[in-house]
Every structure is written in C-alpha cells, then in structure tokens.
Amino acid sequence: MVLRDGGRIVALDSTCTHAGGPLHEGSIENGCVTCPWHGSTFRLVDGSVVHGPASSPEPSYEARVQEGRIQLRARL
Ligand code: FES
Numbered sequence: 001m002v003l004r005d006g007g008r009i010v011a012l013d014s015t016c017t018h019a020g021g022p023l024h025e026g027s028i029e030n031g032c033v034t035c036p037w038h039g040s041t042f043r044l045v046d047g048s049v050v051h052g053p054a055s056s057p058e059p060s061y062e063a064r065v066q067e068g069r070i071q072l073r074a075r076l
Contacts, residue, residue: 002063002070003044005031010044011061011072018054046075 001014001024012033014024021037028034032050034041040054047060061072 001033002072003028005044008045009063009065009070011063011070012042012044012047013059016040016054017056017058018052023058 002009002011005028012023014022016023016035016037018035018038018040021035023033023035023042026033026035028044031044032041033044035054038053040052041050042048042054042058043050047058049055049057059074061074063070063072
C-alpha cells in the first residue's frame with residue numbers, strides 16, 4: 001500500500017505479517033497503521049511493530065515522486 005502521510009509518501013506491504021490481514025483496510029493514526037483483523041500496529045515510516053500480536057515488521061519501501069511518478073525501492 002502507498003499513501004501520503006503528511007508531506008511524505010510511505011509504502012508498506014499490504015498483507016499483515018501476523019496472519020495476512022488487509023493492512024490497506026486498516027486505520028491510519030499518528031504515523032502508524034493498525035490492522036483491522038487483530039489490531040497489530042506498524043510504523044508507516046519503516047514497518048516496525050509498535051504492538052502485536054504481530055512480532056515481525058511489515059516490509060517497507062523507500063518512496064519518492066520523480067517526474068510525477070511514484071518510485072519505490074526495497075529497503076536493504
Ligand atoms: S492479521 Fe493483522 S493483526 Fe492479525
């Protein structure tokens with residue numbers, strides 16, 4: 001999923017690392033996304049777990065706008 005959070009663009013996988021919930025249907029608040037299935041919360045900036053039940057971070061991507069297009073790159 002790709003979204004604008006304040007002045008930046010952030011990108012995370014949209015399948016929750018806990019049990020596959022649809023993160024793109026989750027709620028966004030305070031720079032985090034909360035999974036609608038069991039409530040795991042991940043930081044938008046890097047996919048780290050704020051609280052579980054998920055124990056693994058959500059894969060995240062570096063994102064930028066270049067000539068009107070959004071470009072993503074996997075974090076190394
Ligand atoms: S599937 Fe997302 S918290 Fe369980």
